[in-house]
Structure formats: C-alpha cells, structure tokens
Amino acid sequence: MALEPPPRLIRALGETPRDADTDDWLRKLPELAEEAVARRDLTVERVQVPGGRSSLVVLVRLADSTPAVLKLVPPRSRPAGERAALAHWGGLGAARLLDPAAGDGALLLERLQRDVSVRSLPEAKSMLEAAGTLRRLWVAPPGGHRFETVAERTGRQAEAMRACPDPDAAPLVAAALAAREALLAGAPEERLLHGTFRQSKVLAGERVPWLAVGPDPVVGECAFDLARLVRDRVEDLIATPSGAAVTRRRIKRLAESLDVDQERLRGWTLFRAVESGVRALRVGRVQDAELLLEFAGWL
Known part of the structure; x- marks a missing residue:
C-alpha cells in the first residue's frame, strides 16, 4: 500500500516558509513510512484522511493485532520533543507511546477515536x-x-x-x-x-x-x-x-x-x-x- 501524504498535509506545509529539510522529508515520506512500518513489524490498515496539518498518521496493527497509530512528523515540528514528553507522561493524560526506544523520527501510539x-x-x-x-x-x-x-x-x-x-x-x-x-x-x-x-x-x-x-x-x-x-x-x-x-x-x-x-x-x-x-x-x-x-x- 502506498503511504502517500494526504492533500491537507501538503497544503498546510505549503502555508509556511519552506526549508530544505521539510522539502526533503515530504519527498521521502512514503519511503520513510514504509521503513517505519517494516521496522516495527506493523500491518497497515490505511492512512488517516484528511489527517493532521503537521504529520502523516497511519492506522496500523501490531504483530498481536492490537490497533495502534504510526505518526511521522517533519523535523521542524520537533518529533524528539514530542517523544520525550509522551514518554515522561507515561500515558497519564496523554496517548501512550508504544515504542519509547525508537529513534527514527516516527512515533507509535495507542489508537484513540480520532473522530x-x-x-x-x-x-x-x-x-x-x-x-x-x-x-x-x-x-x-x-x-x-x-x-x-x-x-x-x-x-x-x-x-x-x-x-x-x-x-x-x-x-x-x-x-x-x-x-x-x-x-x-x-x-x-x-x-x-x-x-x-x-x-x-x-x-x-x-x-x-x-x-x-x-x-x-x-x-x-x-x-x-x-x-x-x-x-x-x-x-x-x-x-x-x-x-x-x-x-x-x-x-x-x-x-x-x-x-x-x-x-x-x-x-x-x-x-x-x-x-x-x-x-x-x-x-x-x-x-x-x-x-x-x-x-x-x-x-
């Protein structure tokens, strides 16, 4: 399944001054998503549409069929900070981070009811x-x-x-x-x-x-x-x-x-x-x- 960024994400990124890192991330996003899925042994259900304005959100299942969300964030949106905060909260008040040791810029999260x-x-x-x-x-x-x-x-x-x-x-x-x-x-x-x-x-x-x-x-x-x-x-x-x-x-x-x-x-x-x-x-x-x-x- 092609993990293409939804139009809403592309439009939102285009509203702000573009930089080389963001352009590169957007160009490589389908490949980055596929690599993150393979690394975590996930099964893809679908890309969340319309999705967010600052990330690619993919609905996935873990190896044991537990529903989860894979989120890929551009470097300028500070994914390392989001990961650190979610890990510190430990699921108290916020979605639980399921891959706290990962370091590839993607976040695997418990699935909530996004609608x-x-x-x-x-x-x-x-x-x-x-x-x-x-x-x-x-x-x-x-x-x-x-x-x-x-x-x-x-x-x-x-x-x-x-x-x-x-x-x-x-x-x-x-x-x-x-x-x-x-x-x-x-x-x-x-x-x-x-x-x-x-x-x-x-x-x-x-x-x-x-x-x-x-x-x-x-x-x-x-x-x-x-x-x-x-x-x-x-x-x-x-x-x-x-x-x-x-x-x-x-x-x-x-x-x-x-x-x-x-x-x-x-x-x-x-x-x-x-x-x-x-x-x-x-x-x-x-x-x-x-x-x-x-x-x-x-x-």
Whole structure:
C-alpha cells in the first residue's frame, strides 16, 4: 500500500516558509513510512484522511493485532520533543507511546477515536473535560530536560510579530508584546506543558475516557498552556453578541478551576491570540486573522 501524504498535509506545509529539510522529508515520506512500518513489524490498515496539518498518521496493527497509530512528523515540528514528553507522561493524560526506544523520527501510539474529541460535547462539558485532561499533564519536567522554554518560544514569535506589515494590527501587537515582557518578569513555577492544547487535541480512549494527543511540548507556567483553550470555538464567540462577556467569564472559570492566576491567563491569552492572528495574516488566511484579532481586542 502506498503511504502517500494526504492533500491537507501538503497544503498546510505549503502555508509556511519552506526549508530544505521539510522539502526533503515530504519527498521521502512514503519511503520513510514504509521503513517505519517494516521496522516495527506493523500491518497497515490505511492512512488517516484528511489527517493532521503537521504529520502523516497511519492506522496500523501490531504483530498481536492490537490497533495502534504510526505518526511521522517533519523535523521542524520537533518529533524528539514530542517523544520525550509522551514518554515522561507515561500515558497519564496523554496517548501512550508504544515504542519509547525508537529513534527514527516516527512515533507509535495507542489508537484513540480520532473522530471523537471533547469538542463534540456541549460547550460547558467540553471545557470541563478538557481542563481536567490538561491538569494531568502539568508535571515537573524531567531533570536535565532539553525542552524549549516559554521564554524561548515566545521570543521567536515576538520577533515575527514585530515584522507584521498591517498597521491596523500594530496596537494589538504592541499590547501583546508588553504583556509578554511583564509575564516573563514574574513567571511562577515551571511545568511541562502540552504547548498546543485545545479541545480538538483531546480524543476519546478505551482505557480512560479522554486523552491528549499532538503535543508541541514546552516548559513554563501553566497559564501559557491554558491560554489556547480560552479561545476555543472562537468563531462561535465572535458570532455571539455577548462574546466578549462570555470570554471574560471563561477566563475566570478556567483560572479558578485550575488554580491559575486570572490576570496572567488573560495576558497569555492576549499574546497567543495576537501571535496566531499575525501568523494567519502572514500566510494569507485573512478570515482567520480577522477572527483572532477581534477576539484579542476583547482582552
């Protein structure tokens, strides 16, 4: 069976500046996938379609017929960091890594129900379940870890934000950058964070009801991780006349339920929304950018 990358993955990789390593990885992806399958003695069922925006996901079975998922990630998406985080969590709150000793850039994971995320639940219930899952991931990082820090990641993002050519976005960019500086000056205890957490990253499982997938791990304060969840279903928030009030209540409830400082959560929510909006502008996703920047204006 040809393990070709789905069109969604190709389009997503094309939205960001291409580099030689990514081009090479995409060109060799069918071969890399076949080698990873053979190395693990897997039986391929099918490639997950439409699949993710940053990886090739293949539904497979182990030698004993146990269902699993083989995930291949481009080098720029830091697969080694994802592997290290999943191994450290050990299946607590996140999908279990089934090949912790492998070193070929592919990840073999327990299979979850990819079509059933907490986003399918009513809004209040989905937030409750997502927050509970996130809490289990917030553990002390391993000693001598090599994970990127929040300061490092947001430093790179801040440089890109300063280059935003849209003058209308300038006040929000300035506010977001100022918020980042203040937040980094007084950061509380650091934890290992998911890094890109949202409702669609929490899938139904067999051994426990909900487990997180697709981390881009980072070490820092918990409010940074929770900030992305605040704007979940942003299109619904924008379409609601009371969207700004709903957002403020959401920040308050999430902060209280997870023992996070409310003002720090608001600050990181602002920074991450503006950063995502500026990035959407940069790659031509104008509608997404408008939604994100309008949301950021409420903060």
